[in-house]
Amino acid sequence: LEDFLCISRVPPPDHGAVARYLLSDPVRRELYPAGQARENSFEEFKKRLLSVYGPEESTGQLIERFHALHRREGQTIEQYAQEVAEVGRRAGVSERDLVARFAGGITSKEAYLAIRLQEPTTLIEARRLVSKVMRSEEDFHQRRQTHTGNPKPEKTEATQSIDDLIREVRKISLKLEKQEPTAVRPPRRRDGCFNCGGLDHLRRDCPHERRRTQRLPTSTQGGEPGNRRMLPMAGLQAGDTPCVNGKLSGTRLDTGAMVSVIPESLWQIALGVTRGAVSLDAANPIRQWQESDTELQQVREWIVRKAWPQAVPGGSRLLKSLWSQRDRVVLREGTICRVWETLDTGETRLLQVIPKQRISEILAAIHNCQSGAHLGVAKTLAKVRQRYYWPQQREDVEDWCQACQTCAARAAPPRKLQAPMQLQPVSHPFQRVGMDIVGPLEETQSGNRYILVVCDYFSKWPEAFALPNAEARTVATALVNGIFCRYGAPETLHSDQGRNFESELVKEVCKLFGVTKTRATAYDPQSVGMVKRMNRTLLDLLAKASIDHPDDWDAHLNRVLLAYRSSVHHTTGETPSRVLFGRELRLPVDLVYGLPRDMPEQSVGEYTQRLRHDLERLYEKVRGRLAESSGARSFGETGRPMNQCMNRATGFGCKSRRRPNLGLTETT
Numbered sequence: 001l002e003d004f005l006c007i008s009r010v011p012p013p014d015h016g017a018v019a020r021y022l023l024s025d026p027v028r029r030e031l032y033p034a035g036q037a038r039e040n041s042f043e044e045f046k047k048r049l050l051s052v053y054g055p056e057e058s059t060g061q062l063i064e065r066f067h068a069l070h071r072r073e074g075q076t077i078e079q080y081a082q083e084v085a086e087v088g089r090r091a092g093v094s095e096r097d098l099v100a101r102f103a104g105g106i107t108s109k110e111a112y113l114a115i116r117l118q119e120p121t122t123l124i125e126a127r128r129l130v131s132k133v134m135r136s137e138e139d140f141h142q143r144r145q146t147h148t149g150n151p152k153p154e155k156t157e158a159t160q161s162i163d164d165l166i167r168e169v170r171k172i173s174l175k176l177e178k179q180e181p182t183a184v185r186p187p188r189r190r191d192g193c194f195n196c197g198g199l200d201h202l203r204r205d206c207p208h209e210r211r212r213t214q215r216l217p218t219s220t221q222g223g224e225p226g227n228r229r230m231l232p233m234a235g236l237q238a239g240d241t242p243c244v245n246g247k248l249s250g251t252r253l254d255t256g257a258m259v260s261v262i263p264e265s266l267w268q269i270a271l272g273v274t275r276g277a278v279s280l281d282a283a284n285p286i287r288q289w290q291e292s293d294t295e296l297q298q299v300r301e302w303i304v305r306k307a308w309p310q311a312v313p314g315g316s317r318l319l320k321s322l323w324s325q326r327d328r329v330v331l332r333e334g335t336i337c338r339v340w341e342t343l344d345t346g347e348t349r350l351l352q353v354i355p356k357q358r359i360s361e362i363l364a365a366i367h368n369c370q371s372g373a374h375l376g377v378a379k380t381l382a383k384v385r386q387r388y389y390w391p392q393q394r395e396d397v398e399d400w401c402q403a404c405q406t407c408a409a410r411a412a413p414p415r416k417l418q419a420p421m422q423l424q425p426v427s428h429p430f431q432r433v434g435m436d437i438v439g440p441l442e443e444t445q446s447g448n449r450y451i452l453v454v455c456d457y458f459s460k461w462p463e464a465f466a467l468p469n470a471e472a473r474t475v476a477t478a479l480v481n482g483i484f485c486r487y488g489a490p491e492t493l494h495s496d497q498g499r500n501f502e503s504e505l506v507k508e509v510c511k512l513f514g515v516t517k518t519r520a521t522a523y524d525p526q527s528v529g530m531v532k533r534m535n536r537t538l539l540d541l542l543a544k545a546s547i548d549h550p551d552d553w554d555a556h557l558n559r560v561l562l563a564y565r566s567s568v569h570h571t572t573g574e575t576p577s578r579v580l581f582g583r584e585l586r587l588p589v590d591l592v593y594g595l596p597r598d599m600p601e602q603s604v605g606e607y608t609q610r611l612r613h614d615l616e617r618l619y620e621k622v623r624g625r626l627a628e629s630s631g632a633r634s635f636g637e638t639g640r641p642m643n644q645c646m647n648r649a650t651g652f653g654c655k656s657r658r659r660p661n662l663g664l665t666e667t668t
């Protein structure tokens with residue numbers, strides 16, 4: 001840069017200003033912070049540039065330097081925080097490490113505790129917190145000095161001279177400590193006897209000790225090799241705990257021992273002396289159980305003699321089972337075992353044969369103990385089959401688990417028996433009618449927001465009434481005027497458990513007209529599935545009919561019902577009007593284009609007779625179609641994803657459709 005400035009013929013006094021001008025704005029702000037005095041000399045420019053962007057320490061050195069930071073004497077909190085921030089930024093540490101280093105370097109205990117309690121997230125918050133605590137401490141000390149009346153004494157000439165003298169003594173001490181390693185030390189004194197102080201022998205060879213006692217104690221009162229004890233007026237004696245003058249001692253002493261002071265038990269452990277394996281055969285109770293059982297004693301004799309009887313022996317099931325598997329029954333260490341071979345891996349395992357009288361003890365040890373934890377039949381049976389053998393293990397394990405009181409106390413309560421659901425077939429129109437409420441919808445100009453939908457289960461004839469609200473009085477009025485007075489009272493009225501349908505008013509109306517009121521099972525919309533499906537179709541048709549004017553959907557309600565009543569239903573195969581009235585409805589298209597008159601004129605009697613015959617034939621057809629449709633729904637929807645639930649009866653994760661869940665509950 002200096003050569004470039006010289007070639008550019010920039011005057012030397014202006015080199016610093018031109019070089020500063022060539023810097024970018026971020027670099028210029030970092031080299032020359034705002035508010036500082038600026039010098040235009042090139043030497044000052046080089047000094048600033050090298051101090052910021054010169055050769056830096058390695059990352060490891062910076063991290064080591066960062067962790068060694070602490071607040072120095074005379075350094076303010078702000079200066080210490082700035083130093084921590086700068087070194088931490090260069091070392092690349094996180095904000096959390098900055099706060100931790102800042103807290104670890106302050107000298108005030110109260111400030112450190114405040115940081116630990118409040119846990120500031122940034123270094124700036126920690127600095128503010130420490131400054132606040134330090135100011136509080138200073139105020140407290142000032143108030144304390146004011147109350148006590150003992151202000152800090154000022155230094156006089158005498159105290160100043162004493163401080164200077166102490167400072168000089170410290171300097172001399174430091175100088176001597178630095179020179180001490182190089183100073184000549186006196187030769188180390190040769191070890192000698194601790195008893196008489198002689199340097200030509202050790203304690204074990206001391207003649208004075210030999211004259212005092214001719215025999216060194218080698219054991220404790222129990223006869224076992226023990227540790228040594230040092231008494232104040234005697235030599236080393238045998239004892240249990242090393243001590244000096246009655247106090248516990250951990251000092252190493254030259255005892256001059258002629259015998260081993262290590263206990264024999266510890267010496268044998270250190271040398272790894274084998275005392276012999278401990279046999280557990282005598283402690284095996286199964287062998288004793290087998291020896292006390294007469295049938296298993298007979299089996300033992302057959303195994304030892306290798307002479308099994310040719311015919312099936314008479315006796316218990318265990319004896320017959322062992323005879324049938326005599327090729328796999330062996331004797332191992334005096335215990336009768338059955339050889340079990342795993343089919344998958346070919347691994348063989350010896351299963352100890354358990355007498356019948358001891359089966360309960362084995363099951364109690366496997367199922368009831370802490371290692372068994374009262375697990376179920378499968379896990380308990382697996383543990384039994386891994387270790388023991390006796391006939392009918394599964395039955396015994398099942399009976400044991402069922403009789404366990406602890407398992408019974410924690411088991412789920414038994415399922416309440418319920419009668420299986422049955423289909424409710426219908427044979428004629430208005431034998432059973434379903435109803436439901438649709439809404440709230442967008443309020444029309446007439447003030448209607450709800451629709452009462454009523455549908456016949458046999459003919460699929462729909463009726464819908466626009467209502468301003470869904471209260472019980474409004475529903476009962478529409479039901480009586482629109483259904484009971486027009487088509488007669490049905491035999492059964494089915495609905496969900498809405499409060500407007502289950503009110504006392506609706507129940508009283510049904511009682512007056514002789515109608516049986518039923519309700520659907522809670523949280524089971526399939527119980528009123530026909531009406532729910534009619535609601536969906538009705539809303540779809542209304543949305544299409546009133547797409548231009550959604551606020552007058554009640555004006556299109558009767559026209560939509562006309563279209564549905566004159567359409568063939570997929571379940572019955574006929575239109576609802578033909579099933580109900582025995583004839584088709586005349587539509588506007590028939591009035592415009594006309595229909596051929598193929599029916600001759602008939603009298604009232606002839607027409608009535610023909611209508612009755614046609615309706616009987618039509619009803620038979622509809623009954624057959626309804627039965628087929630009900631069977632398809634009952635047995636064909638087993639695997640629907642939305643019906644996933646736990647069936648306690650079958651144990652499967654999908655509700656079984658073998659029993660139609662119509663959910664009909666009769667109410668009176």
